[in-house]
Amino acid sequence: MKRLFQKTYATLIAAIVTFPAIAAPPFKAMAEHLPWRAEEIFTPADSLLLRELNEMPLSMKIGQMLIADSPGGFETDNTPQQEKLESLVRSGTIGGVMFLKGGMFKTAMLANHLQSIAPKPLLLSADMENGAAMRLDGATEFPPAMAIAATQRPRLAAAMGAAIAAEAKAVGIRQNYAPVGDLNSNPMNPVINTRSFGDRPETAVRMTGAYIEGLQRGGLIATIKHFPGHGDVHVDSHLALPVLSAPKEHLQQYELEPFRAAIGQGVMSVMVGHLAVPAITGTMTPATLSPEIITGLLRQELGFKGLIITDALNMKALYNGSNIPGISVRAVLAGNDLLLFSPDPALTHRSLLEAVKSGLITEERINQSVLRIMQAKRWLKLQQSRMVNLNHVPALSSPHSHRALASELSRRSITIAKESGSIPLQLSSPAPVLHLILSDSGIAHPAEAFSQEIDRHWHATHVQCNPKTNPATYRQAEALADSAAAIIISSTLGRLPGPGSRHLTQSQQKFISQLAEKHQATKPLVFIALGTPYILNIFPEINNSICTFSTGEESQRNAVGVLLGKQKAEGKLPIALNITNNPQEPSGHGQDNSR
DSSP: OHHHHHHHHHHHHHHHHHOGGGSOOOGGGTTTTSOOSHHHHSOSOOHHHHHHHHHSOHHHHHHHTEEEEEOSOOOSSOOHHHHHHHHHHHTTSOSEEEEOSEEHHHHHHHHHHHHHHOSSOOEEEEOOTTOGGGTEETSOOOOOHHHHHHHTOHHHHHHHHHHHHHHHHHTTOOEEOOOBOOOOOOTTOSSSGGGSSOSOHHHHHHHHHHHHHHHHHTTOEEEEEEETOOSSOSSOTTTSOOBOOOOHHHIIIIITHHHHHHHHHTOSEEEEOSOBOHHHHSSOOBGGGOHIIIIIIIIIISOOOSEEEESOTTSTTTOOSSOHHHHHHHHHHHTOSBEEOOSOHHHHHHHHHHHHHHTSSOHHHHHHHHHHHHHHHHHTTTTTOOSOOGGGTGGGSSOHHHHHHHHHHHHHHOEEEEOSSOSSOOOOTTOEEEEEEEOSSOOSOTTHHHHHHHHTTSEEEEEEEOTTOOHHHHHHHHHHHHHOSEEEEEEOOSSOOOTTOOOOOHHHHHHHHHHHHHHTTTSOEEEEESSOGGGGGGOTTOOOEEEOSOOSHHHHHHHHHHHHTSSOBOOOOSSOOSOOSSTTSOOOSOBOOOO
16 A cells, blocks of 8 residues: 555656646636636536536435545655545545645645545635634634734735635635634633624624635635524533524524625635524524524525535534434435535445435435535636646745734734723833733743743743642742732633633632732733633723733734834724723723824
8 A cells, every 4th residue: 555655646746747737827816807706606507517417426426525534744654544535535435625734735745646536626625714824834824813803904804815715725725614703792602712703793794704705706615604603602512512592583683694794795605503503493403403504594594505514523512422324314404515524434425325325315405415516616626727736835835925914913903901001011121020921721831922022121020820820829929019010911811711621710810809909009010811802801800901812922922012002002802891890981992002
């Protein structure tokens, strides 16, 4: 097998080098003249598509609906995982692959290799909400959606979508499982949080719309998720089944609004979430398996004509470890076109094939989904050019223009959530500053970039405050606070705790609250939320606070720039926080604190 693989590898590389005509054209111009809205793509089928569909064996049709995962990039020494994936591709058992990790160049090589052995062009995809760097080393990392929303600049969201499209296409990825359309109305949501564009429908509509346009004008399929809305839940669907318990009227007016708008704009794909919506179904059936939600609400009521894909079928909200056949059949009967990340793609394929042969699923139902998949692949021009040109990969691996865009997004997203005279810090240099680093884990260097930037300007002492912090460290921090000219508290929590999650201890919360009560009337005390802004709800007594919505290094450095008064805090909160003394007083609406 290894010798065969190496021969295939050599043949593949030779083909790319010797016959450049089979490679994709430069990505910048690839989709300039393409229609990009779903209604322009998913039209009544022409005779050529229908002929191809009718000539396709049933087994191949079912394979087109299945997307397996690839755990890494291309390896010359074939691994068991890669051998299994190759077998699924060669046999037509699957029609697409979702990349989970890898480097840019190795992923491009693997994409070309898989395409070269596939009987039909593969639909290659990844979850790249805030950039290809979520999955691929060497790609550009952008701030999360909530930071993008804080900029209040849809043009930047569109530019980010276009940049992601360029980097994804460079390695052969043609579908992005983004944007998140969920309205994060529950501050304790353990899985969405800063992945959302906020809790306001109008903001989410503008930002998801711009992001979708950037992706699809760039030749990438956008996928809004997690229909019908995962923002108001208390449970992580990776661990258990969440319940969206709002009445139907609220769902129509609130949760569904970003999805309705995206469909009207022309989004090509919708991902259905693993959550129960009893107001629609009357049961605890997951939306992924519900004909009422997928066929009734999404297809018929909202009029969506594009691709419908399940969330990952291996998630514990759906998968109990033994019922792959039942889940697969129910997912297709409910109306899904693409089944993502089955724990056993071969078993899923056999189960669906048997269901069609037994009459449980009609072949016409399979044809409906496969036709949409074929239309999407035709729009992507995969029949003409399924390979990528490896020569283009280095230039599109986080180019300067994309890094500059990420930097601008980070800078413009920094938001003053609450302020009472301590931002910027008016300190002499070098002034003694206490920096408390609040985290929910014992990692060695949380907020490292933030700490380094502080050290450049003040004489700072950094003290970690995590669940393992002992009483002696708390006493040391109290003494340092007494002598400090200012106190800076940074938090690196990515989200607030849900069931099974790490959390702040009572000791941590009590210490921060007592510190604020004792000192903020006599010296500057500022809280920097590096990550989730909802942590500020735990400390409403703190009078000065800044949100970055991201723990990225660029965001950490920009937060210090705002503290110094060297840059303006332009961001506006895209969510509601309970941190003002007057409930009617708006907070975080962008303040010019620069000197």
